[in-house]
Amino acid sequence: MNKATISADIVSSTELKTSALNQLQSEIKAFVKQLGNEYKGTWGRLSKGDSVEIYIDNPQDSLRIALLLKTLIKKFKVDAESVGQDSDKKRLGMFKTYGVRIAIAVGEMRVVNKRTNMLDGEAIYASGRAIEHQRTSNKSKIVIKNTLFFESSDAKLSQQINAYLGFLDVLFKRATGRQCEVIYYRLLGNNENEISEKLGIKQSAVNQHSTLFGWNAVEQLLKYFEQINF
Numbered sequence: 001m002n003k004a005t006i007s008a009d010i011v012s013s014t015e016l017k018t019s020a021l022n023q024l025q026s027e028i029k030a031f032v033k034q035l036g037n038e039y040k041g042t043w044g045r046l047s048k049g050d051s052v053e054i055y056i057d058n059p060q061d062s063l064r065i066a067l068l069l070k071t072l073i074k075k076f077k078v079d080a081e082s083v084g085q086d087s088d089k090k091r092l093g094m095f096k097t098y099g100v101r102i103a104i105a106v107g108e109m110r111v112v113n114k115r116t117n118m119l120d121g122e123a124i125y126a127s128g129r130a131i132e133h134q135r136t137s138n139k140s141k142i143v144i145k146n147t148l149f150f151e152s153s154d155a156k157l158s159q160q161i162n163a164y165l166g167f168l169d170v171l172f173k174r175a176t177g178r179q180c181e182v183i184y185y186r187l188l189g190n191n192e193n194e195i196s197e198k199l200g201i202k203q204s205a206v207n208q209h210s211t212l213f214g215w216n217a218v219e220q221l222l223k224y225f226e227q228i229n230f
Contacts, residue, residue: 001153002230003109004062005119006044006054007127008069008102009134011144012091013050016078021049024076028052032070035065043114052100053128055119059106059230064187064222066102066148067168074099075177097173098147103130105151106230126151147172152230164221171214182209183218 025046032044032054041057042065052069056062079095092216109121128151148165152158156216185195194211196203210216 001108002059002106003112003121003123004056004104004106004230005058005109005127006052006062006066006069006102006104007124007131008052008054008066008100010050010052010073010095010100011032011096011098011147012088015088015092015095020078022206024073025049027076028069028074031069039065045117051131053124053181055109055114055120055124056110060226060228062104062106063225066104067218067222068184068187070100070102070148070172071180071187074172074175074180075184094144098144098191099172101131101134101144101149103127103134103149103151105130107151107153122153128224159227160226164225168218168221171218175213176209179209179213182206183215185211186210186215186219 005135010024013024016024017088018075028046032046032052033133035042035054039056039058039061042055042061044052047054054065054069056065076099097118103126105124105125105127107126109119109123111118111120113119130151134144134147134149146166146169148169150158150161150165168222172180181199182195185198190198194207199206
C-alpha cells in the first residue's frame with residue numbers, strides 16, 4: 001500500500017539570526033508534533049537545522065499538510081531583529097518570498113519506525129531527491145522557479161498534479177504574511193469567525209485576505225486531491 005512523504009528545505013535560512021532561526025525551528029517542531037494528533041500515523045522530524053521530513057500514512061492528506069507547512073513558514077515574521085547586519089538582502093528576500101521548498105512523494109515504504117526515527121523506502125527517496133535537485137545554498141546566483149513538487153510512479157498523474165502545484169506557487173509567491181496566516185487556519189478547518197477571534201481582526205478582513213490569496217481555488221484543488229486513489 002502506498003504511503004506519502006514530504007521533504008522540505010527552508011529557503012535562505014542562513015540569513016536569519018540564530019535566535020530567529022531557533023524560533024522558527026521551535027514552531028516547526030511544534031507543528032510536526034501536532035500533526036500526529038490531527039492525522040493518524042503521521043510524524044516528522046527536523047534535521048540539519050533547515051530540512052524537514054514528514055511521513056504520512058494516508059497519501060490523500062499530504063497536500064494539505066504540505067500547504068500547512070508552507071503557510072507556517074511564509075507567515076513567520078521577519079523584522080530588523082531577525083537578521084544580522086551582514087545578511088544578504090537578496091537571499092533574505094528569497095526567504096520572505098518563497099519560505100520553503102516542498103516535495104511530496106507517493107510510493108512504497110519498507111521501514112517506518114517512529115521510535116528509532118527511521119524512514120526507508122521509495123517515497124522518502126523520491127521526495128528527498130526532488131528537494132536535493134533544487135538546493136541553492138552553495139550557489140552564488142539564486143534562481144527559484146517553483147517550490148512545490150510531486151513525485152510518484154504514475155508519470156501522467158505526477159505531470160497533472162505538478163501543473164496544479166505550479167498554480168499554487170504563483171499564489172504563494174505573491175501572498176503576504178498575513179494572508180498566509182489566514183490560510184494556515186483555513187487549512188486547519190477554522191471558519192472566518194474563528195480566525196477573526198484568533199488573529200484579533202475583523203471577519204471582513206479575514207474574508208478579504210482569503211479572497212486575495214485565492215482560497216476558493218485552493219479549496220477546490222484540495223477536494224480533488226483528497227479524492228485521488230493513490
